[in-house]
Amino acid sequence: MKPEGARQTLKTWLGRLPGVVELDWHIRRSRPPLRRHLKTLAPYLAEWGPWAAERARQAPPGRKIAVFAVLSPWVAQTAVLSLALAAQGHRVALGYFPYQDWWQPDDRWGWRKWSLYLRDLLKPAAGAFQVVPLLNEPHDPIPSHWDASLERLSAYDVEYTRQREGADAEDPLYPLRLARNRAAAAALAHWLRREHPDVLIVPNGAILEFGVAYEVARRLGIPAVTYEFEYQREHAWLSQGVPVMELDTTDLWKAASSRPLTPQQLARLQEMMTARRGGRPWETHARAWQNVGRAGSQAVRQRLGLDDRPLVLIATNVFGDSVTIGHQVFTRGMGDWLAETLRFFARHPEVQVVVRVHPGEAKLAPGGTSMLEIVSHTFPTLPEHIKVVPPDADINSYDLVEMAQVGLVYTTTLGLEMAMDGVPVVVAGRVHYRGRGFTLDPATWEAYFHLLEQAVTQPASLRPSPEQVALARRYAYHFFFTYPRPYPWHIAFWRESLQQWPLPRALEETRFRETLAAFAGEPLHWEQWV
Template sequence: MSSKATLKKLLEELPFSAEVYWQLRGQYKQWSAHYQLEGLKSVLPEAVREVQAYALPNPAPKKIAIFAPLHYWIEQASLIALALAGQGHQVELAYLPYAEWDQPISRFDLRRQDLYTQKVFAPASPILKLTPLMERLQPDAKLPAELEQIVRQVSDYDTQYTLQVEETDTSSPLFQLRMARNRQAAGALYDWLQTERPDMFIVPNGTILEMGVAYQIARLLGIQTVSFEFADQRERIWIAQNGEIMAHDTSALWEALGNQPLPAAARQAMLDLYTARRNARLWGNFARQWQQAPQEGAQKVRTELHLDARPVALLATNVLGDSLTLGRQRISASMAEWILGTLRYFVEHPQAQLVIRIHPGELLTHGTSMVAVIQAAFPQLPENIHLILPDAKTNTYDIIEIADLGLVYTTTVGMEMAMAGLPVIVAGKTHYAGKGFTFDPPTWQAYTQTLDEILHNPAAFRLSPAQVEQAWLYAYLFFFEFSLPFPWHLLWLGEDFRLRPMHYVLSPEGQARYSQTFGYLAGEPLDWSARGLARLSELPTPKEPAA
């Protein structure tokens, strides 16, 4: 250890050393740490003035608490807090000043980041209560058993999410780090929420990291809670009231708006979006490209894979450790176990063919590939099983055209296979299961029995026109109605705030577009029946004719 590092470590042990450093030197230096709030710092004073100038009357204001644990979520949460304050609510923003969730940080540096945060937020003090939860952190605090259970479950998810694995090594440094950090956060959050007892608590994500801990504790205390995340569309947000948003619970949406004919405008929007997804293009305000290669034709894929007349099942994987697979087990202990069990089934049933499409998203990840998992268990695949690697220039939708059956864990490709009329067996807990157009076996025995029945006569299990119609309706509801209008997307926060500053959001025009969403964040019931098909009138203009 260098002499400079040794001196720093000694200074860290001294009481109030970070405060003394900040007062004498830190606050005058240009901030250069990875923990950054400079974007917020540049707009906050004017945003506060606009909230004060354009504040709306509210005859029934609520006491609202918001929590964020990472610098980018703190910036996002601060804008939500200011907008809610501008709508007449009493708002408190609590935070933990972390830059990274998977790297240790000294208490000296964490305290320094805390003091920096307080300085950035100083202009907001007239309208926003700021609560630094670092002051409540107790490294050696003993937690009640119910809080320890929350900490352990969330730390398990954190490790899987970070390493992109499905099994957690509880002796690993990462798990131990997440346990320690989540335990400290749990004590601070429990103390704060129990003391403040807000009418409404708002937290990003609600499943992983300190955000997952915060959500679980709020619900434990019986506090009304909203979790939120951002869809892959500009100017849209996902919201769950008293639920984890990443669970994508669409049951209330489907109950309210399912089982109706698909309007022509909605059908056109879905046709255009589906065409873009199939042909590896962006569309409308969607920011994700789902395929790496455009379609080349089903017959070409059949020839390249040497597929014959036997029934073809397409198994589409998720990325290991993806947030949409956390806690989604139903008929197996993990997605990997389900895939390997399915492989064994097809090894024993050569009268059918299996095509495994590894998720192209694996090219963007660093975790264990499903390719490695499969090859470790099956070094040599039989002739009826075909593995398509994530970087293969094979379009998934070409395979759908030649498939007789779809097999999925939670990927939305399962929904799209149903839209094509394929029978689809869902093995995990996903939002589109149980909606009337998929097969959802509750046990492994039921799963293999369903495989037997469908592969024996696939044509008899093709979806009916009514089921296909409902699959298209559900897809429209999920892609277009489930997300709600919102001015500032996390990924484009600076640009979005320049386009839609606080005075615009609080203006009559901004309120006409966003007031309902902010109302839902503040606890007004999200009534899907009352909303109806709200987006029909504002769908993006199609850029090409329907396929």
């Protein structure tokens, strides 16, 4: 065995012995390298921790809240959230696992060292909330009826990590994730039973230990609030009762669906969509969704060699995104949907088909499931009437939308945007805008192929009514502007948000206090916000 291998084996063995890592920590005080989010947070904790503790002593008593985190950016993010809740009088406990990744084998020495480091880093906040290193938590027995959920979550973890559709049972990552998820469930079950919180707050709630935390809370009957960030400054997605990556807009839509948009709201939506379609950021929306501006549909038509036959646009997603994994309705997955759709249209040269592979695939993990791979596997030589636009093509997706008579989507937001433009949209996956009244939502292959037959023979018969187009625009407005809730400390804009929103200042803002109340379990008052 090589010296470094022997050394690592020894550290792994020593890491399992009680007190050894702690002794090394106290003697040598050796610290792991600071991660960006934690390094940025440290001076703010030193200032805000004592302030929040004093504010908490003066506030009326609130709810008992457990907050869970894993991975450095999320430990940092939830620490600030915990301070904000504690400063409002809530009794907060932040439980964390010290893992810095989710794919490496057992590193008990490193984990325990990180656990000590995080405990030390969070000391300035300990007067405001309880710090719970979950690596030290006893394990409760896992009931056998939890096994299927843990196995499903572990398969999702493999798909998320590999960005490959379908978890390979032979992939060594699967047993690693299953072991980690079982250990997390056992520790979380013990902690949550001991704490008996009124609510558990957990990021994401669908994958990795975040998904396990949500699942354990659900099985223990503890209300869970999950949250995530999109590329919109000073906002967060927030969900009560289901994982936030489901993007469940049901209650919001009940409040908004019957209320027509005002001229001012329509103008704001149009302004944002103009920027989005032109590949430009807008207001707090920091991401440019296209890598190139508009060239015009005629220029794109000539470039792709399209003629005047009706055009069907197929828009895919990036596989591995947690808004795609596990969102099948009647297909085995997105690859299955695309392959079967292409086989259908191969028999129908009377229409043209363009497959727009999501631009995000340009950053696909090595070995990930590319929709280009699905296309080439289905048809090594494409029929002349089927065109593919690869992810890195300098073609704006909205020029394709302008030409389309029908749109086919899995879960991409482009489906919502096509419906806003009056394009009939057939939705194959389980996405938040499915079933909202302005898309075509088959639940079986038979119903799906029936709609495709109509797309070939009578595309105009699928066209949404003016009322449905108005409904799509109404939904889009509230999805983009109402569903994201005001929240100051965005994980993707970490340094600037901490600088711009010191804790005392943020708590003076009514909009942020309303969101913090929802984090604490108060109902989301959609009817007040639409």
